[in-house]
Amino acid sequence: MIIAANLKTNLTRSATHKYIEELNSFAEESSQEVLVFPAMTSLDSFETKSITIGTQNAYPTQNGAFTGETGLEQLEEFGIKTILIGHSERRHILGESQEFLVEKFNYFKEKGFKIVFCVGEPQEIREAGKEAMLTYISKQYEGIDTEYANLIIAYEPVWAIGTGLTPTLEDIADIHAELKKKSSAPLLYGGSVKVNNAKDVLSVNNVDGVLVGSAALYVEHFSQMIQYADELSQIK
Numbered sequence: 159m160i161i162a163a164n165l166k167t168n169l170t171r172s173a174t175h176k177y178i179e180e181l182n183s184f185a186e187e188s189s190q191e192v193l194v195f196p197a198m199t200s201l202d203s204f205e206t207k208s209i210t211i212g213t214q215n216a217y218p219t220q221n222g223a224f225t226g227e228t229g230l231e232q233l234e235e236f237g238i239k240t241i242l243i244g245h246s247e248r249r250h251i252l253g254e255s256q257e258f259l260v261e262k263f264n265y266f267k268e269k270g271f272k273i274v275f276c277v278g279e280p281q282e283i284r285e286a287g288k289e290a291m292l293t294y295i296s297k298q299y300e301g302i303d304t305e306y307a308n309l310i311i312a313y314e315p316v317w318a319i320g321t322g323l324t325p326t327l328e329d330i331a332d333i334h335a336e337l338k339k340k341s342s343a344p345l346l347y348g349g350s351v352k353v354n355n356a357k358d359v360l361s362v363n364n365v366d367g368v369l370v371g372s373a374a375l376y377v378e379h380f381s382q383m384i385q386y387a388d389e390l391s392q393i394k
C-alpha cells in the first residue's frame with residue numbers, strides 16, 4: 159500500500175529533518191511505500207531509503223522568471239522525482255485551473271516523475287447526488303494520461319479535507335469502484351484520515367493507500383497508519 163503524508167505549510171526545516179529521521183526508523187521495518195511531501199523550504203537530500211520525498215508543488219519549467227515558484231532545476235538538486243498535482247487547496251485556494259494542471263502533469267510526466275494526482279468534489283456537488291459527483295470528478299481527469307505508469311490517484315473529497323468529516327466506508331468503496339474504471343493506477347483515499355479510522359479506510363476494496371494531512375504531522379500517528387497497512391497486507 160501507499161501511505162503518504164502531505165505536511166502542507168507546516169513544520170520548519172529542522173522540525174522536518176527530525177520528523178523524517180523518526181519516521182524513517184518506522185518505515186525501515188515496513189514493506190509499504192511511504193511518501194512524504196514536506197514544505198518547499200524543507201526540501202533537502204534526505205538519506206532515507208524507505209521514504210520517498212516529494213514536492214507539494216512545482217512550476218512546469220526547468221528554470222526561468224517565475225517569481226516565487228520552483229522549477230525542475232531546484233528539485234533535481236535534491237533528487238526529487240515525485241510531485242503532488244491537483245490538490246484541492248491548489249485548485250480552490252490558489253486557483254489552479256484544469257488546463258494548468260494538465261500542463262504541469264504533462265511536463266512532469268515527460269520528466270518521468272511519479273505523480274500523485276488529486277481529484278474530489280466539493281460539498282454542494284456531493285449533495286447533488288452520485289451522477290453529479292461523477293460528472294464533476296470526470297472533468298478533473300480530462301487531459302490527464304490515466305495510463306501513465308508512474309501515476310497515483312488520490313480521491314479527496316474537498317469537504318472532508320481538514321474537517322474531521324469523512325464519507326462512510328460504503329461511500330468510499332462505491333466511488334473508488336467507479337474511479338478504478340477510469341484508471342488502473344493505485345488509488346488513495348484522502349480527507350480526515352486519522353489513527354482511529356485509518357485501518358477501516360485501508361481495508362476498503364479498491365483503496366490502495368491513504369494521503370494524510372493533519373494527522374500525519376504527528377509522526378507516531380502516521381507511523382501507526384503504516385503499521386496498520388503492514389497488518390492488513392499480511393491478511394490481504
Ligand code: PGA
Pocket residue numbers: 164314318319320321322348349350351369370371372373
Ligand atoms: P487532512 O488533509 O488529512 O488534514 O484532511 C488531507 C489532504 O489534504 O491531503
